[in-house]
Amino acid sequence: MGVGKRLLVVAACILAAPAAPGAFAQDGGNVSSKSQSCLMCHKRATPNIVASWSRSRMAQVTPAEALKKPEPQRRISVDKAPEGMAESVVGCAECHTMKPDSHGDSFAHQGFEVHTVVSPQDCAACHPVEQQQFAQNIMHEAYGNLQDNAVYADLVKAANGPLSFAGRKLSQKAPDARTNADSCLFCHGTRLEVEEMASRDTDFGPMEFPVISGWPNQGVGRINPDGSKGSCSACHSRHQFAIEMARKPYTCGQCHKGPDVPAYKVYKVSKHSNIVDSLAQSGDWDFSAVPWTVGEDFTAPTCATCHVSKVASPDGRIRAERTHRMNDRLGWRIFGLIYAHAHPKSPDTAKIENKNGLPLPTALDGTPASEYLISGKEREERIGAMKAVCGSCHSGSWVDGHFERFAHTIETTNNQTRVATEIMQEAWKQGAASAADSLFNEALERRWVEQWLFYGNSVRFASAMMGADYGVFANGRWEESKNPHAMLEGLLQKLKAAEK
Numbered sequence: 001m002g003v004g005k006r007l008l009v010v011a012a013c014i015l016a017a018p019a020a021p022g023a024f025a026q027d028g029g030n031v032s033s034k035s036q037s038c039l040m041c042h043k044r045a046t047p048n049i050v051a052s053w054s055r056s057r058m059a060q061v062t063p064a065e066a067l068k069k070p071e072p073q074r075r076i077s078v079d080k081a082p083e084g085m086a087e088s089v090v091g092c093a094e095c096h097t098m099k100p101d102s103h104g105d106s107f108a109h110q111g112f113e114v115h116t117v118v119s120p121q122d123c124a125a126c127h128p129v130e131q132q133q134f135a136q137n138i139m140h141e142a143y144g145n146l147q148d149n150a151v152y153a154d155l156v157k158a159a160n161g162p163l164s165f166a167g168r169k170l171s172q173k174a175p176d177a178r179t180n181a182d183s184c185l186f187c188h189g190t191r192l193e194v195e196e197m198a199s200r201d202t203d204f205g206p207m208e209f210p211v212i213s214g215w216p217n218q219g220v221g222r223i224n225p226d227g228s229k230g231s232c233s234a235c236h237s238r239h240q241f242a243i244e245m246a247r248k249p250y251t252c253g254q255c256h257k258g259p260d261v262p263a264y265k266v267y268k269v270s271k272h273s274n275i276v277d278s279l280a281q282s283g284d285w286d287f288s289a290v291p292w293t294v295g296e297d298f299t300a301p302t303c304a305t306c307h308v309s310k311v312a313s314p315d316g317r318i319r320a321e322r323t324h325r326m327n328d329r330l331g332w333r334i335f336g337l338i339y340a341h342a343h344p345k346s347p348d349t350a351k352i353e354n355k356n357g358l359p360l361p362t363a364l365d366g367t368p369a370s371e372y373l374i375s376g377k378e379r380e381e382r383i384g385a386m387k388a389v390c391g392s393c394h395s396g397s398w399v400d401g402h403f404e405r406f407a408h409t410i411e412t413t414n415n416q417t418r419v420a421t422e423i424m425q426e427a428w429k430q431g432a433a434s435a436a437d438s439l440f441n442e443a444l445e446r447r448w449v450e451q452w453l454f455y456g457n458s459v460r461f462a463s464a465m466m467g468a469d470y471g472v473f474a475n476g477r478w479e480e481s482k483n484p485h486a487m488l489e490g491l492l493q494k495l496k497a498a499e500k
Helices: 003-016 033-045 047-054 092-096 128-134 138-147 150-160 177-181 184-188 243-247 263-268 271-282 303-307 376-390 396-430 443-464 477-499
Strands: 106-109 112-115 163-166 169-172 193-202 205-213 318-320
Touching: 033 047, 033 092, 092 112, 106 205, 138 150, 138 184, 150 177, 150 184, 150 443, 177 184, 243 303, 263 271, 263 443, 303 376, 318 376, 376 396, 396 443, 396 477, 443 477
Parallel strands: none
Antiparallel strands: 106 112, 163 169, 193 205
16 A cells, blocks of 8 residues: 555544544553554444444453452453553454464554454463463364364265265265355364455555455364464454353354254253343343352353353352363263263364274274273263352252263163164165265265264253253154164165165
8 A cells, every 4th residue: 555545544544533642541441552543443444343342341451450350350361461561451453463473364454464363372462371271172173173084074075065966866075165164164163374465445445455265253163374273252252252241151052052062952941041041131140250159140050150160159169160171070072973972181082093993982882982081080070070060059969860860861872872873884784875985975874973963962961951851852862762763764675675
């Protein structure tokens, strides 16, 4: 952009918004001169982004002020404010111009080196513990766990690949990148790479911006242009980044709705959700308090209560520490796989190999790939951490009874899956289906997938989250029982036809 055009853009920004020093200062702190420059134009160009940021805690409190909070109440995890950021609130420039040399999407914009994608590595300037915990989380590896696992990649193709019909046969091609980005990778995350720079008309004239493949995306395992993984805005939506939003179940429902991951649907028919919907809407609950005090700030759990939040008793005793490794309080991994099993030791599950030589945590007969999974002792410790949260509201006998029932559900659902798998293996053995090209591209194989991906998952979620009604007829036990009958009937018909 020439000097003349740049001066015209600056003049337009000045006319579009107040230019007085400190005009965007918030209660509790001042906006840096760099961020004021951003705000002067973006108040006109993207007004809701500015409005959302203005309502955020970042716009109200400086890092130095945040560090004055007693440790249990802190929302940042650094011991010292990042250099140059202590006395200014965290604004546009603090996030979008941080470490420009490490960002492949950095570009010259109005005198600054700006990057479009703010990554967890940027957020780690104030939240290093949270970033480190998330890096140990399966969500952090969600892109690679899907794309780098040949079995899962085959399932993605079976779901997304375009079909064609000829000679009374169906054939399927690999899906294109845009289809994958608009389906599985919407939640798992895309790989973001700068393709080129392109001119775009703006309110202030034409400007150059990077064209990023895989964008837009806020998937939990997104591969960012700076090489980091994940997106904090998956749960803490930009640009308000509210802890309140991350604590409400609707946020988790973006990706955990089913039928393959029906957590939100199950939660909605649970007693917990009934209490939340009945009482939380009154405005008496405090979804932003740190720590989150059970019995005072809230009286029934959301997803975050059980899996993430720092939960305290009214006497100040911490019942559960805040964690961004979402399985810290989970002993069992109950969805997405053929059988429920102990959690993997590493969040990178693509490197698992079972006794069948497949990158799966269990063999097709249910035998666990134990060397890749947490021990029984650690599983019990994690279950104990979850029980401590449950014990905030329930008696010991209630909690123990619930977990005994859940353990039984894991056993019975794995059994139902095993029966369906034995039918599938018989079909492969007899030539009624072929596993050579794909495990998922034939009608019988797709029924087998539904057995564990839809029905087994639903039953286990319903048991784990006390939403039993969903786990009976709505993709639950009825379907889990009916499906093997249909599979067997389909197998026998194919074998009978082959004899003629």
